[in-house]
Amino acid sequence: MTVYNSKYIYPFGGSAPKPTVDPSKQIVGGKGLGLQVMSKIGVDVPPGFTLTTPLCQVYAKENDLPAEVWKGVRENVRRIEIDMEKEFGSSENPLLFSCRSGAAMSMPGMMDTVLNIGLNDMTVEGLAKATGNERFAWDSYRRLLDMFGEVVLGIPHEDFEKRFDKVKEDANAKNDVDLGVDQLKKLCDEYKQVYVEQGKEFPMDPYEQLYACVKAVFGSWMTPRAVKYREINNIKNLIGTATNIQTMVFGNMGNDSGTGVAFSRNPSTGEKVMYGEYLINAQGEDVVAGIRTPQPISQMKEVLPEAYAKFLENVEKLEVYFKDMQDVEFTVEKGKLWMLQCRNGKRTGVAAIKIAIDLVNEGKCTKSEALLKVEPRHVEQLLHPAFSPEALKSDAYTKGVCAKGLPGSPGAAVGKLVFTPKQAEEEKAKGASVILVRETTSPEDVGGMWAAAGILTARGGMTSHAAVVARGWGKPCVCGCSDIVVSEVDETVTVKETNEVFRAGDVISINGATGEVIRNVIEVKTPDLRGDLGILLQWADEEDGVMKVLANADSGPDATQAASNGAQGIGLCRTEHMFFAPERLPVVRRWIFHTECLDDLDHIKHFQRSDFKDLFVAMNGMHVTIRLLDPPLHEFLPRPEQVHEKVAEELGFGKDVKSMLARIDSMHEENPMLGLRGCRLGIVKPDFTKMQVEAIMLAAADFMEECPEKAKVHPRIMIPLIGSISEYKNQALIIKSEAERVKAERGLDIPYEIGTMIEVPRAALVSDKIAALVDDEDGKPLCTFFSYGTNDLTQMTMGISRDDSNGFIPRYLELGIFEDDPFQTIDEEGVGYMVKHSASLGKTVNPNISLSVCGEHGGDPKSIEFFDSLGLNYVSCSPYRVPVARLAAGQIRVKRRMEAAAKAEASQHRGVAEKAREAGLAVVHKVAEMMHQ
Template sequence: MKFIYPFGGSAPKPDVDPDKQIVGGKGLGLQVMSKIGVDVPPGFTLTTPLCQIYAKDNDLPADVWKSVRDNVARIEKDMGKVFGSSNDPLLFSCRSGAAMSMPGMMDTVLNIGLNDTTVEGLASATGNERFAWDSYRRLLDMFGEVVLGIPHEEFEQRLDKVKEDAGATNDVDLNTNDLKNLCREYKAVYEHQKKQFPTDPYDQLYACVKAVFGSWMTPRAVKYREIHNIKNLLGTATNIQTMVFGNMGDDSGTGVAFSRNPSTGENVLYGEYLINAQGEDVVAGIRTPQPIQQMKEVLPDCYAKFVENVDKLEHYFKDMQDVEFTVEKGKLWMLQCRNGKRTGVAAIRIATELVKEGICTESEALLKVEPRHVEQLLHPTFSPEALESNEYTKGVVAKGLPGSPGAAVGKIVFTPARAEEMKANGESVILVRETTSPEDVGGMWAASGILTARGGMTSHAAVVARGWGKPCVCGCSDIIVSESNKTVTVKDTNVVFKEGDVVSINGATGEVINTAIEVKTPSLKGDLEVLLGWADKEQGVMKVLANADSGPDALQAAGNGAMGIGLCRTEHMFFCPERLPIVRRWIFHTECLDDLDHIKHFQRSDFKDLFVAMNGMPVTIRLLDPPLHEFLPRPEQVQEKVAEELGFGKDVKRMLDRIESMHEENPMLGLRGCRLGIIKPDFTKMQVEAIMLAAADFMEESPSTAKPRPRIMIPLIGSINEYKDQAIIIKREAERIRNERGVDIPYEIGTMIEVPRAALVSNKIAALKDDEDGKPLCSFFSYGTNDLTQMTMGISRDDSNGFIPKYLELGIFDDDPFQTVDEEGVGYLMKLSATLGRSANPHLSLSVCGEHGGDPKSIAFFDTVGLNYVSCSPYRVPVARLAAGQARVKKRMEEAKGAAVKDMDKKGAAVALGRDAFRCQEPLAANIVGGPALSA
C-alpha cells in the first residue's frame, strides 16, 4: 500500500514500518494489543504528520482539535464518565511515541483533567481521598515542568520540605492533608514563576498535546537522534489515553519489564514493579522497585495474566518485548509494548533461541540483529556497566571520529619508535599523532590504540587500524598534538596530557577518556556462528571477501568467514623496518635491479602465505597504487646515516634535492597506480612474476591439494589504453612463468574502477581483447569506492573532517559519503558502469573493495547493483556477512509483498483499511487523527 504524506516530510526509512511511521511505535503497539485481546485503556492517536504542522505553525488546525473532542466524547460514552466532570471525572494521559524508540527523550503528562473541583469528585467517586490528591499533585508537577518549563527542582524542593515537616521518608508516607498542603506549595511555585495552571480540562489537554509534539525538537531529543543516526522520521505521534491508576492502594501498582533479559538474552522475565505508584515512580528512582518475579506473591492473578500477555505479545511480534503495565484495584492494564533494546550478546542469543523455540524463521531472526550488535562481539569493548559509570561519563575529555571500533587503554606516546620500545617492555600504549603516514606502521602495530588530531574515516590511520582490528579515534579536532613537546592539549579546557599519562579511547564512539577504563573481550563463537551461517545460506546473497595484506591477516579473515581476499594492498608489504630501506633505494635509483629482486623476493614469500591461507579461494592483488613519495623519509629525518643507507653516501643535500624533485602538488592525482606501471614497466613485471612464482611454489610443494587463485588488479585506470598497456604486460609475464614452471596456474586480470572516466567507458574496457589470441583481457571490475567518492565529489577524504560534521548537522549530507556510499552520485556511476560492463561481457565479475564494503547501509545498496561480492577488513567480515544476508531477506520480502499486491489487483480485491481504536470494548472504532489510514 502506498502512503501519502499530506503534511509534508520525506518518505520513511526503508527499515521503518509505514504504519509505525504514521502512528508511532507506541500507537501501533496499542493498536495491536487491542486486536489480539490484551486489555489496554481506551484512547486515540494524533499522527506524526501533525508534529510537522505543529513545528511549522506552533498550533494545530481547528479540525484536528474538533477531532480530539469527538474522540474524547466517544471514550466518555464507552467509559460512562465525563472529562471535566465534578462527579467521577474521566482523566487522560498524553504520551509521545515516534516510529523508532527514543526512551526518555520526549515528554509525557499524566492525570490530565484534574483541578480543585474534579479532584474532589475523584475522591468521592473512588472513596480514596489520598489517591485523588496524590494524582493532583503529580499533574501540577508534570504540567509545570513539561508544558510550562518550570524547573523540576522547584517542585522537588517543596516535596522535600513537606516530607521533612511530616517526618516522611517516601512520598507514599504522606497522608491526605500532607498532599493537600503539597498541592498548595506547588501552586505557589506557579505564582513564583509567574505561570498559570489552567483549570479547564480541555485547555490542559490541548497544552499537553502541544508540549508533546514540541518535545520532538528539544535539544536532548535532537542529540539522541544524531547519536543514533535516526533520520527521515516525520516526528512523534501523541497518544491520548484513558488514565488507569496504580496509586490507588496496595492492590494497585505499576511496572516495566522485558520478556527476556536485555543484557544476556536469557529467556526469563526481567523487570521491576512498585505497589501503590504511578509509572514515572519506577524510572525516576523516587522509590526502590521490586523484581518483577515478586509480583507473583502479592498480586498472583495479575502476575499470571501479565505472563500470559507477554508471551502472547512475543509470539505476535516474534521478538523480545519491552512492556509497561499498571494494576488498578486488581485489574491488569497494558500501557505499552515495543521490541526491546538489547546488548549485542543478548541480541544474538535471542535471535537464535527464537528460532529454536519455533517463534520465528531463520530469515526473520536475521533481521532482529543489528550490525552494531555484531560489532560489539568483534572487538575488545568497555562493558555496559563501565560505559554508564561516572568514571567514564565524567572522564570524556574529547571526541573525534570513530575510525575503528573497539576499546583500548594505555600510556600516551608520540612516536612510533617509543611505541615499539614500550610494547617490547610489555606496556600498553596509545599512539597519538597529528596524522599518521606509512612510516608509522611499526608503532601503529605496537600500539593498543591510535588517536590522531587530523584525518577522516578513510584516512591512513583509520584504514590501517580497521584492517588490524585496532581501536582508532581519528580527526579529533578537540585536541592539539605537539609531538615536539610531547603533549596533548584539550582545546576547550586547556587540560594537558604528557607522554606516559594513561587514557582510554572508544573507537566505536570516538570518545577519549582521561583515565583507565576496564576492557572486556566477548566471545566470537556459538550463537554468532549459527546466525552468520543463516546469513550465508540466503539464496543469491553477495559473498563477503576480505581486504588482507599478509598471511596472519588472511587467516584472521578466513576465521571470520571470508570467502577469499578481495583486496591485497601490495604497498602494505613494504612498510616493515627491514624492507622499507630497500624500497626507498629502488625509488631513488630505479636502475638498481638488485633492489628490485629483493622486493620481488619478499613479495613472493608474502603472496605464497596468502595463497596458503586462502587455498581454493580467490586472492585479488592490487598492483602498487599510492604515490611513491609516501614511502620517502620526511626532510627533517634525513641525516648522514640515512643518506648513506639509501645510496647517497653522506651527501645529505643531494638526497634532499632528490626528495624535492619528486614532490607533487597533488600526489593523489599524480604518479601512482597504473601510471607508475606504464612509466616503469619493470615494476609491473616484477610484481606479476612474484605473484605467479608464489602460486607455482605452492602448487609444487603441495601438488595434490594446492589451489591458488590469483586475480591481478590494475589500479587507477582512466582510459582504455592505460588498461590495455598494463593488461598485456601482465598476461605476457604470467604466461611466461606458467610455461617456464610447467604449471597450469589459473589467473584473472581485472581493474579497480576508481576514476569516474573509467566508469563511463566500462563497456569498452570489458570488451578489450588480446590482439594476439583474441581472448578477453578483463574478467572483473572492483569498485574502489574510497577514491571514486573522492574524485566524483571533489572532496579530499583526509581533509573532509573540517566541514562534513557541519554538513551532517545542517542536513546538507544525510551521511558521511566516506562511510556510507553516495547513492545518487557515486552509486549512479557504479550502476552505470555495471550495466555497461556486463553489456560487453555478461560474465564480468563485479565487486566493491573500498571501505564501504563493510558498511551495512552501503551493502544493502550494493545488492541492488548486482555485485558478486563485497570486500572489507577482516574484522568487519562478520558484520558484512550479516548485512548481506539481511539485504537479501529484505529484498525477498519486498518482492513477495509486491507480488501479493499484484495478485490482489488481478482479483479485484479491495484492501481493507484499519483505523481501529485501542480500546477494550467491541466493536473497534476509528481513532487515527490527522493522517492516512493504517494498512490492512
C-alpha cells in the same frame, strides 16, 4: 487544510472498533500500533486514541491543530466517558488521561509525557470521593502540577524538587509514599506557588490542560535532546511523533496497585526469563526515574499473583503475535492488570543474536525472519572489547573492585572520569576514552552518553534511562551504584565504605556485565565470534542469491582473521602495506632512489613472494585479488627532518645529506594523489610491475607444489588508477607476459585473472571499451573483473579530499546538506550513478565480467543494499567488518523476497478485485436485459 478525524485519529480499547488491519507504524507510531494490536488480540488496554504523525508536521508549521481535530478529540473523549462511566472534568467521578509521545522508531525518554490530565482543585475532591482514597487523589494532583509545569510550561523540575524535599524534610519522611494527605495538600500549594514565582498559570479547565499537553508532546519532537538522539542513531525520514491520549489507570491506589516495566527476555543476555521491575503503590514515572528502588518483576507473583499470571499470559500472546522479544509497561489498579505499551525491546548484541536463534528453535519465527531481528550494530557490539577471563581473575581486578552497582548494560570500558556531557564530548574529540559519571542520567545527557566509552550512575534501576539507552547503543553501563556518592559540583566520586575519592581525570574501569567498578586499568580483549553468531551468519550466507563478502587483507594474519570471520576470499590486497616493516622500508627506499639497483628489486620480490604465499595458504583456493603498487612514491621516503648522515649512508648516498635532500625535493609533487601513482607508476617503471607479477605467480606455484593435496590457488591481479584503455592495455599485456613466463618455467597450470580497480571517473565512463578488450593472440578477454575503489572514486567525483573533509562534513550533516558522510555511505546519486553506469557498460559487452566493490563502503550495510541492487557479485571490507557485511547481505535478500511476495499478493488482490468488478457489471447488464424484456 481539511482534516478528517477518521484519517487522523485512531481509537483503541473499550468499545472502540478493533482494527482488522494494523495502521501503518509510520502513521500511528510504535506505541500507537502496539495499543492497536493489544486491543485487537484481546489484551486489556485502557481506552484511548492516537493523534497521528502527520499532525506533528501540521503543529510544527501552524503552532496549533485544525479545529476539526480538536472536535475529534472531544468526540473521542465522549466515547471513552461512556466506556468508563466517568466524566472528564467531573466533580463526582472524574475521568483522567495520560498524554504520551510515540514515533515510528523507539526513542526512549527523548520526548514528553504528562499523566493525570484533568485534575484541578475541584476534580481532585471528586477523585477522592469516587475512590475513597484521599491520599491517592492528592498524590496524583501533585504529580500533574509537577509534570505539567515542567513539560508544558518549561518550569525547571528542580524548582518543584526543592519544594518536595522541604516538605519531606519537615514531615521527617524518607520517601514520597511516607507523606500523608495533609503534607500532599501542602505540597500542591507549594507547587502552585512555583507557578506564581515563574509568572505562569496552571489551567483549571481540563480541556485546556489536554490541548496544552497535546501541543507539548508534538512540540517535543524538535527538542534538542530528541534531535540529538535521532542524529546519533541515524534516525531519518520520519514524519514526526504521534500523540497517544489514554485513560489513566492508577498504580498508586494502595498496596493492591502498582506499576512496572518488563522485557519478555533478558535484554542483556537474551536468556528466556522475564526481566524487569515493578513498584507497589506507584505510577510509571517512578520506575524509570529512579526515585524509588523498584523490586524485581519475579517477586510480583508473591504480592499480586493473579495480576502476575495474567501478565505472563499477555506477554506470551504478544511474543507470538510480533514474533519477537517484547518490552512492555503495565499498571495494576486495585488488582486488575492493564497493559499500557508494548514494543519490540531494545537489546544488546549478545542478546539480539541469542533471541533470534531461540525464536527459531521455539518455532516462533523462521530463519529468514530471525535474520531481520539482528541489526548490523548488534554484530558490531560483539566486536567491541570486553574483559578477558584472565583479567577477571587477576589481582588488579579482584582486589581493585571498589564499588558495585547494577549491571545496566554489558561490556567493558576503561577511561578518564568526566562529570558532564560537555566534558565527555570534548574529551572524546581529543581522542580520549572517558567514563561519564552522573547521579542519574536524563534525556539531555545523550550527547555525552554517546561520546563516553561507558556510563556510571549512582541512582536508577535496570530500566532507568541510563541502562536503556546504553543497552541500545551497546555501551557498558553500571547504574544504581549506591556504594558511591557523586558530586557533580566538586567533580568527585566518593566510595561510601572506604571514603576513597576519585576525581575528574582519574582512570577507572567498569564492568557492565557485573555492575563492578574497578579502581585499576584492566586489559580488554575482543570476544570470540563463534557460537550463536556463527549460526546466524551461516543462515545469512544460505539466503538465495546472497551477495558474497570478501575481505581487504594485506598479510597472512589479516587473511586468517578474515577467513575465521567468514570471508569468501580476499577482494583487495594492498601490496604497499607490505613495505613498511622496519627491515623492509630501507630496501624500498633504496630502490626508489636508485631504480637501476636490481638487487633491491629482488629483495622486494623475495618478501612479497613470501607474503603472497601466506595469503594463498589462508584462503586455500578462494580468490585472492592483489592490487599492484598504488600510492605515490613520496609516501615511502623519509621526511627532510629525518635525514642525517647515517640515513644517507644506509640509502646509498654515502654521507652526502645535501644530495639526498635534493633528490627528495626533486620528487616532490604539488598534488601527489593525482600524480605519479597507480598504473602510471607501472608504465614509467615497468620493471616494478614485472617484479610484483613474478612474485605473485611464484608464490602461487610454491603453494601448489608444497600443498599438492590442496593445490588450490586463484590469484587475481588488479591494475590501479587507470583512466584510459591504453593505460590498462599497457599494464595488462606486461602482466600476461610475465605470468605466462612463470607458468612455463614452473610447468604448472596456474589459473589467474587480470582486471582493474575503477576509481577514476573517466574509467567509469569508458568501462565498455575496457571490458571489450581482447588479447590479439588468443582472442580471450583481457579484463575479467572490475572492482570499484569507491574511496578514490568518491574523492574524484565529488572533488572532496577524504583526508581533509572532517573540517566541514560534520557541519554539512548538521545542516542537512549531506544526508550521510559520502566516505562512509555511498553517494547514490553521484558516485553511485558512476558505479551503476560502469557496471551496465561492462556487462553489456562482457556478460561474464565480475563486478565488486573494495572501498570502505563495502562494509556499510546501507551501501551494500545499493550494490546488491546493481547486481554486483561481491563486496570487500576490512576483516572485522566481514560479519556485519555478511548479515547485511543476507538481510537484503530476505527483504527483497518479502517485497516481491508483497507485490505479488497485492497484484493478486487487484486481479480479484478487477474480476469482482467485471462480474458485478455482468450482473448489472443481465438484470437490465431482463427488465427490458
